[in-house]
Amino acid sequence: MLMQGLFLGLSNGVTCVAYCTPVLIPYMLGEGKSVAQNFLALSQFLLGRLAGYLAFAFVAWLINLSVLERLGSKGLLIGALYIIFSCFLMVYAFFKTDAPCAARSIGYIAGKIKVPFLIPILAGLLSGLAFCPPFLLAMTDAASEGSLSYSLFFFFMFFIGTSIFFIPIPFVGMLRRLTALRIIGKMAAGIVGLYYLYAGIITVIAGVKGI
Amino acid sequence: MRTDTHQAPQGEGKGRTIILTVMMAVITAIMFSHGKIPQDPKEAIALIVTFLFANTLFFLLIYTGKTDRYRAVYFSTFAVALIISFISHMFEARGSMSLSEAKVLQCEVPFCHLVIPMTLVPMALTKTIIFPGSLIGGYASIASMFVLWIGATLALGRGFCSWGCFYGGLDDGFSRVLKRPVIKKINPKWIYLPFAVLLFVVLTAAAYLSPTYCTWFCPFKAVTEFEAVTSTKILIQTIIFVSLFIGLVIVLPILTKRRTQCAFLCPFGAMQSLTNKINVFDVRIDKEKCVKCKRCIQVCPTLSMSEESLEQGRPRITCMKCGKCIDNCPKGAISYHVKGTDVAGNNRAYRLLFLFAAFLFISIFSSHIIQDGIIRVLKLITTGSMIS
Numbered sequence: 001m002l003m004q005g006l007f008l009g010l011s012n013g014v015t016c017v018a019y020c021t022p023v024l025i026p027y028m029l030g031e032g033k034s035v036a037q038n039f040l041a042l043s044q045f046l047l048g049r050l051a052g053y054l055a056f057a058f059v060a061w062l063i064n065l066s067v068l069e070r071l072g073s074k075g076l077l078i079g080a081l082y083i084i085f086s087c088f089l090m091v092y093a094f095f096k097t098d099a100p101c102a103a104r105s106i107g108y109i110a111g112k113i114k115v116p117f118l119i120p121i122l123a124g125l126l127s128g129l130a131f132c133p134p135f136l137l138a139m140t141d142a143a144s145e146g147s148l149s150y151s152l153f154f155f156f157m158f159f160i161g162t163s164i165f166f167i168p169i170p171f172v173g174m175l176r177r178l179t180a181l182r183i184i185g186k187m188a189a190g191i192v193g194l195y196y197l198y199a200g201i202i203t204v205i206a207g208v209k210g211i
Numbered sequence: 212m213r214t215d216t217h218q219a220p221q222g223e224g225k226g227r228t229i230i231l232t233v234m235m236a237v238i239t240a241i242m243f244s245h246g247k248i249p250q251d252p253k254e255a256i257a258l259i260v261t262f263l264f265a266n267t268l269f270f271l272l273i274y275t276g277k278t279d280r281y282r283a284v285y286f287s288t289f290a291v292a293l294i295i296s297f298i299s300h301m302f303e304a305r306g307s308m309s310l311s312e313a314k315v316l317q318c319e320v321p322f323c324h325l326v327i328p329m330t331l332v333p334m335a336l337t338k339t340i341i342f343p344g345s346l347i348g349g350y351a352s353i354a355s356m357f358v359l360w361i362g363a364t365l366a367l368g369r370g371f372c373s374w375g376c377f378y379g380g381l382d383d384g385f386s387r388v389l390k391r392p393v394i395k396k397i398n399p400k401w402i403y404l405p406f407a408v409l410l411f412v413v414l415t416a417a418a419y420l421s422p423t424y425c426t427w428f429c430p431f432k433a434v435t436e437f438e439a440v441t442s443t444k445i446l447i448q449t450i451i452f453v454s455l456f457i458g459l460v461i462v463l464p465i466l467t468k469r470r471t472q473c474a475f476l477c478p479f480g481a482m483q484s485l486t487n488k489i490n491v492f493d494v495r496i497d498k499e500k501c502v503k504c505k506r507c508i509q510v511c512p513t514l515s516m517s518e519e520s521l522e523q524g525r526p527r528i529t530c531m532k533c534g535k536c537i538d539n540c541p542k543g544a545i546s547y548h549v550k551g552t553d554v555a556g557n558n559r560a561y562r563l564l565f566l567f568a569a570f571l572f573i574s575i576f577s578s579h580i581i582q583d584g585i586i587r588v589l590k591l592i593t594t595g596s597m598i599s
Contacts, residue, residue, distance in 0.1 A: 010414050183400055187407030195415075198447075 005154040009161015011192045038170035046166060048121040050159050057155035061148045079203030086196035221543070221559065222276030231563065232270045238571065239265055243578045253593075257585035264288070264581070265574045272566060278534025282373065282569075283383055289577040290380030292584030294434045297321075299587045299597045301436055309439040320344050321436070322353045324360050324376070326425055328409055328482045329416035341420045359576065366568045368490025369483040370532035372473055374569040375576055378431045382472045383533075386464035386512055393466040402474060402514050402529055405481035412478050424478055430456035473531070474513040484529045492547060492565045494532055495554045496524045500544035507536035507545060524554065532565070 222228070243262055249255045265285070272281045301308050310320060322344035333341045340346070340353055347354045363371040372379050408428070415423040425432075427448055433456035438445050455476065463471040473480050487493065496507075498521075507516040515530040526536070537545045546558035547565040587597040 007414055007417075011411065180403060180406075183403045184406045184410065187404050188410045191407060191411045195411075202444075 003157070005157030006161040008192070009158040010164065011161075011188055013162040013165035035170050042166060042170055044121045046159075046163050049163070050156075053155040053159045054152060057151040058148070061151040076204055076207030079200045079205075079207050083197060083200035083204065086193045086200055090190050090193035090197070222274045223559070223563070225274070228270060228274040231273050231567070232266055235269050235567070235570065235574075236262075236266045239574050239578070242575045243582070253586050253589045254582070256589065257582040260585055261578055261581045265578070269570050269574075272570065273563070277538050278562075278566065279538045282534060282573075283380075283387065285573060285577070286373065287380040287384035289377055289573065289581060290384065292577070292581040293377040295587050295597065296580050296583040297435050299583075303598045307439075308436050310436050322356050323431075323435075324356055324371075325378075325429060325431075325477070325479045326422050327357070327360055328478050329412050329422045329424060332413055332417040333420050337420070339420075341416060342422055342425075363572055363576075364483070364486045365490070366572060367532065368487040368492065369480065369528075369530060370490070370492065370565075370569055371483050372477075372480050373531040373533035374573045376473075376479075377577070377580065379470065379473055381431075381434075382460045382464040382470045383512070385461050386468050386470055388465045389468065392468040394463075395467075397467060397469065397514065399514050399517065402527070404475050405477050405484075408476060409478035409481040427451060428455060428476070430460050430472060430476070432456075468510075468512075469514065470512040470531075474529070480529070480531075487528055487530065491550055492532065492561075492568075493550055494526055494530050494536070494545060495548040496521060496526075497544045497546070497554050498522075498524045499555065500542045502542055502544075504541060506539050506541060510535050510539045532569070 223231070239262060243265075244258055249258055268281045268285050272278060275281075298308060320343045322342055326342050330340050330342060333339065342353065345352045359375075360371075363375045367374055373383075408424070412422075412424040412428075415421070428451065430452055432452045437449060437452065440446050440449055455472075459472040459476055463469070501521055503518075503521055505518070505521075508518070508520075511526070512533060512535060513529050513531055515526040515528075516536055517527065520526045532547070534547075537547070547562045548554060548556075548558065549561050549564065552561070590599075591597045
C-alpha cells in the first residue's frame with residue numbers, strides 16, 4: 001500500500017512539474033543564477049512542498065479518525081471517494097481547466113516580497129497545500145488507513161515520487177519540452193483517473209457486499 | 212507555393228536493381244531454408260512462394276523507387292500470416308485461443324515485443340522478468356525477442372514499427388481500405404497519448420510487477436490469445452481489449468487513413484520513438500526543394516509530419532520511416548538520410564542502405580511466420596483444417 005504513494009507521485013509528478021514550473025522557472029531565470037544555485041532554490045522549494053504534504057497527511061489522518069473509524073465498512077466511502085476524485089482527475093486531465101496549483105498566486109507576491117530566500121520555500125509550501133486532484137487522491141489513499149505514521153509516510157512517498165520530476169528543472173535548456181510534458185502529464189493523469197475509477201467501483205462493490 | 216511539375220520517386224537502373232536483388236535473394240534463400248530443401252511438398256511450396264514473394268517485392272521497391280507501396284504489401288501479409296500461424300499454433304498446443312491459469316503458472320505464454328517497455332524497470336530493480344513466458348526455447352521466447360528488438364532498434368529505430376512489428380500491418384492494411392479519409396481532422400495532441408500510456412504502464416509495471424498493458428489494454432489479444440473469462444474483472448478486460456481492437460485497429464484506420472493504434476495508443480511505439488534519437492537513419496526534408504504543398508502532412512499515417520516539420524526539415528520523433536511521405540512528395544524533397552551527412556547529399560545511396568537493412572530484417576523476421584501461414588492455408592485447402 002505504501003508503494004502506492006510513490007506510484008501516485010510518480011504518475012502525477014509530470015503534471016505537478018508542468019504546473020509549478022511557471023513559478024519556479026521565471027524566478028530562476030529572473031535571478032540569473034548558476035545551475036548550482038538553482039539547485040539550492042529547488043531544494044528550498046521542495047522543502048516547502050514537503051511541509052505542505054505533511055500538513056495534508058495530518059488532515060488525512062484526522063479525517064480517518066473522525067469519519068472512517070465510525071463506519072462499519074470503509075470500502076463504501078473510500079470507493080465512493082475514489083470514484084469522485086477519479087472523475088475530478090479525468091475532468092482535470094481532458095478538459096481545459098485553470099491550473100489548481102496554489103503557488104501560481106506567488107507570482108504577484110514574489111514581486112512584493114524583498115526576501116528572495118523565502119520565495120522558493122513559500123512557493124513550495126503553497127504548491128504542497130494546493131487542493132488539486134492528485135493530492136486529493138493521495139489524501140483519500142492516506143485516509144484509508146488508521147495510523148498517523150502511515151499517513152505521514154504515504155505523503156512522504158508521494159513527495160519523493162513527485163520530487164524526482166523536479167530534478168531536471170534547474171537545467172533550463174530542457175524547458176523546450178515542457179509543452180509536450182504538460183500534455184503527456186495531463187493524459188497520464190487521465191489514465192490514472194480511469195484506474196482509480198475502476199478501483200473505486202470495485203471497492204464500492206466490495207463495500208456493499210461487506211454491509 | 213511554387214507550382215513546378217511532379218517529380219516521381221526515382222528508382223535504380225535495371226543493372227543495379229538486379230545486382231541488389233541477387234544479393235538479397237542469396238541471403239534470403241539461406242535464411243528462409245536454413246540451408247536445406249524441405250521434403251514435405253507443402254513446406255517446399257511455402258518456402259518457394261515466400262522466397263519469390265519477398266524478392267519480387269524487393270526488386271519492385273528498388274526498381275520503381277516506391278517504398279511504402281511495396282513495404283505495406285509485405286507488412287500486411289506478415290500480420291495476416293501471424294494471425295493464421297499463431298491461432299493455429301494455439302489450437303494445436305492448447306485446444307483454444309484462451310489462456311488458462313495453468314499455462315501462466317507453467318510460464319508458457321508467448322512473449323511479444325510490446326511487453327518490453329514494462330519489463331525493463333522491474334528487470335533493473337528486481338533482476339526478474341515480470342512475464343510468464345519461457346526465457347529460452349519454446350514458442351516466442353523472451354531472449355529471442357530481446358535479441359531481435361535490440362538488433363532492430365540499432366538498425367531501424369522506430370522503423371521497427373513499419374518494418375518489423377507483426378501487428379502493425381493490421382492497422383496499416385485497414386488504413387488503405389478507403390481512397391479518401393472520412394475523418395480528416397485529428398487533434399495532433401493525440402500523438403502524445405502513447406507517451407502517457409508508456410508512462411502509466413512502466414510505472415504500474417514497476418509498482419505492481421505486472422505487465423499492465425498486456426492485462427488491460429493490448430488490442431491484439433483479440434487475434435492472438437486472451438485469458439479465459441472466469442470473473443467480472445476478466446470480462447471487463449476482455450471488453451476493453453476487444454473494443455480497442457475494433458476501434459483502433461479496424462474502424463478508425465479505415466475512417467482516418469491513419470495507423471491509429473500505432474499513433475495514438477502503442478506504448479512500445481512511444482519507446483521506439485525515443486530510440487530514433489540513437490538510430491543512424493532518419494527522414495529529412497530538403498527545405499530548398501520543398502514547396503510546402505503539405506501532401507506529406509496529409510498522408511503521414513502517424514501525424515509525424517507537421518508544418519513545424521517542414522520548417523525544421525525533419526519529421527517529429529514519432530516517424531516510423533514507412534516511406535509514405537517520400538512516395539507522395541511531388542518534388543522528391545523528402546528522403547531517407549544518414550545522420551551526420553548533408554541533407555542534399557547522395558540520397559539514393561542512403562535509401563539503398565536503409566532499405567537493404569530494413570527489408571533484410573523484415574524478410575528474415577517474417578519468413579518462418581509467412582511460411583507457416585501458407586502451410587496452414589494449404590492444409591485448410593487439402594484437409595479442411597489448419598491444425599495437425
